[in-house]
Amino acid sequence: MNPDPNTPPPALPNVPTNPWPATTPPAVRTIPKRTDPFEIEPMTEPATTLNALAALLRAPGRILHQLTTEGSAALALKLLACTIVCLAIFGFLLGTFSGGVQLWAAPAKVVLGTLASGLICLPSLVIFSLLSGTDCSIAKLGSLLLLSMSLVGLLLVGFAPVVWVFAQSSSEVGFMGGLGLVFWILSCAFGLRLLLNLADRMGAHSKGALLAWGAIFMLVTFQMTSTLRPILGQSDTFLPETKMSFMEYWTNGLEPLRMTR
Amino acid sequence: MAQALETPPGGFRRASVVWIVLGCAAYGYTLGMGRGPLMGCYVAIKLPLLIFLTLTINAILNGILAQVLGSGLSFRQTWSAILRSFALFALIVGSLSPVAAYFTLSATGHGDAGRAHAVVLLVHVLVMATAGIVANLQLLNGLRLLLREGGVALQVLFAWLLGNLFVGAQFSYLLRPFFGQPNLEIQFLRPDAFAGNFYSTVWIMSRSFLGTSGVLMALAGGLLIFLLCLRKYANQNPNL
Numbered sequence: 001m002n003p004d005p006n007t008p009p010p011a012l013p014n015v016p017t018n019p020w021p022a023t024t025p026p027a028v029r030t031i032p033k034r035t036d037p038f039e040i041e042p043m044t045e046p047a048t049t050l051n052a053l054a055a056l057l058r059a060p061g062r063i064l065h066q067l068t069t070e071g072s073a074a075l076a077l078k079l080l081a082c083t084i085v086c087l088a089i090f091g092f093l094l095g096t097f098s099g100g101v102q103l104w105a106a107p108a109k110v111v112l113g114t115l116a117s118g119l120i121c122l123p124s125l126v127i128f129s130l131l132s133g134t135d136c137s138i139a140k141l142g143s144l145l146l147l148s149m150s151l152v153g154l155l156l157v158g159f160a161p162v163v164w165v166f167a168q169s170s171s172e173v174g175f176m177g178g179l180g181l182v183f184w185i186l187s188c189a190f191g192l193r194l195l196l197n198l199a200d201r202m203g204a205h206s207k208g209a210l211l212a213w214g215a216i217f218m219l220v221t222f223q224m225t226s227t228l229r230p231i232l233g234q235s236d237t238f239l240p241e242t243k244m245s246f247m248e249y250w251t252n253g254l255e256p257l258r259m260t261r
Numbered sequence: 262m263a264q265a266l267e268t269p270p271g272g273f274r275r276a277s278v279v280w281i282v283l284g285c286a287a288y289g290y291t292l293g294m295g296r297g298p299l300m301g302c303y304v305a306i307k308l309p310l311l312i313f314l315t316l317t318i319n320a321i322l323n324g325i326l327a328q329v330l331g332s333g334l335s336f337r338q339t340w341s342a343i344l345r346s347f348a349l350f351a352l353i354v355g356s357l358s359p360v361a362a363y364f365t366l367s368a369t370g371h372g373d374a375g376r377a378h379a380v381v382l383l384v385h386v387l388v389m390a391t392a393g394i395v396a397n398l399q400l401l402n403g404l405r406l407l408l409r410e411g412g413v414a415l416q417v418l419f420a421w422l423l424g425n426l427f428v429g430a431q432f433s434y435l436l437r438p439f440f441g442q443p444n445l446e447i448q449f450l451r452p453d454a455f456a457g458n459f460y461s462t463v464w465i466m467s468r469s470f471l472g473t474s475g476v477l478m479a480l481a482g483g484l485l486i487f488l489l490c491l492r493k494y495a496n497q498n499p500n501l
Contacts, residue, residue, distance in 0.1 A: 158324075161317075169434075170457065
């Protein structure tokens with residue numbers, strides 16, 4: 001006997017289809033990928049000092065936008081103050097290598113040398129950025145330079161504990177000088193990378209001119225190590241009485257200070 | 262690994278710290294036991310200390326580098342990631358400590374002490390290199406899964422590795438002896454522990470073997486190989 005095809009099938013008891021639902025492990029939520037950390041766009045958080053420093057590391061384009069809008073002087077001053085503090089911390093820990101007068105002289109020289117290098121190189125930054133095709137005002141370029149120097153300062157604070165460890169256990173000025181120089185070059189490389197990427201978002205069509213500016217900036221800071229010598233080691237005077245190129249200083253000038261703190 | 266990095270639970274870091282202490286203490290004991298139980302106890306204290314000192318000194322730098330390189334990892338996540346990696350290292354070396362102890366006991370106490378020291382040293386180098394490679398590969402896999410960008414993950418790991426190796430080498434020099442030369446007395450720290458640094462010592466030793474020009478040529482060769490690798494990597498990752 002065939003059942004009537006129109007007869008509906010008997011209702012099934014109300015049993016869940018799977019009494020033991022498989023418990024899937026929670027999926028890994030990946031870090032949300034930003035479209036572009038260097039995109040120049042408004043900050044989403046209030047521009048406090050901490051937020052500004054966080055943005056400098058994660059989304060520097062936002063802080064550049066904030067710096068170039070109305071009423072940004074306060075933020076610029078905060079960033080400048082942070083940069084000075086960061087450079088001073090790095091300088092102080094370099095100064096612990098020699099101790100004594102260098103505890104205050106080294107931070108003063110590091111801060112002074114870096115800010116002076118920035119000021120000396122600002123006019124050439126304007127020209128070289130024009131050559132690279134960047135279309136922006138001097139104020140915007142000043143903000144760009146300030147951001148790059150702030151990043152250099154932050155990175156130097158990151159390197160500072162390492163400097164302290166070596167300052168406490170080394171006695172060779174040459175080694176400490178080399179170490180400080182390596183950290184300085186690495187930090188400046190990140191600062192230059194920031195500058196290049198932000199300039200790119202501001203219309204720069206070639207990086208060659210800005211890379212050349214970066215090399216000039218590095219040379220100026222290298223010369224500062226001789227102009228403001230000694231940043232490591234002891235000296236009778238705060239500033240040197242004779243002039244010397246940094247090449248000469250590094251190869252010959254450090255000799256008398258070797259093996260001394 | 263990736264899940265633990267993304268939302269590190271409260272007990273996760275504590276567990277990692279415990280693993281590092283236990284694993285490295287167990288392995289540290291086997292490192293020093295060739296010179297006697299006292300030396301073993303000293304190294305059992307110093308090996309976890311070496312790891313925590315390196316982690317602490319590089320904590321800020323590692324966090325900054327992770328953010329500057331575009332990983333999006335917070336300072337806490339960076340700390341957890343590296344802590345986890347060291348915990349894995351500690352687990353591996355801890356689990357291999359009976360093996361290392363067996364080799365140490367087999368090699369020492371008879372025959373040429375210098376030769377036995379060299380054999381034990383080689384075994385420990387192999388064990389630690391294996392554990393280090395495995396721990397870092399696991400960390401790289403976790404970072405790749407978490408960041409979805411292999412290039413950034415590799416850059417971040419490379420930056421962390423470079424910093425940790427640089428500082429770790431100096432701390433291992435300051436906290437010496439670990440293996441203990443057979444002809445030197447057993448000490449927790451050398452009397453001149455804080456005089457000199459690892460890199461100056463390596464420079465002086467290399468110069469005595471190879472001469473200044475030989476060392477400079479070796480350094481130039483190393484730099485050249487590094488730059489060639491970097492160029493190859495940059496070609497593979499045009500967004501670098």
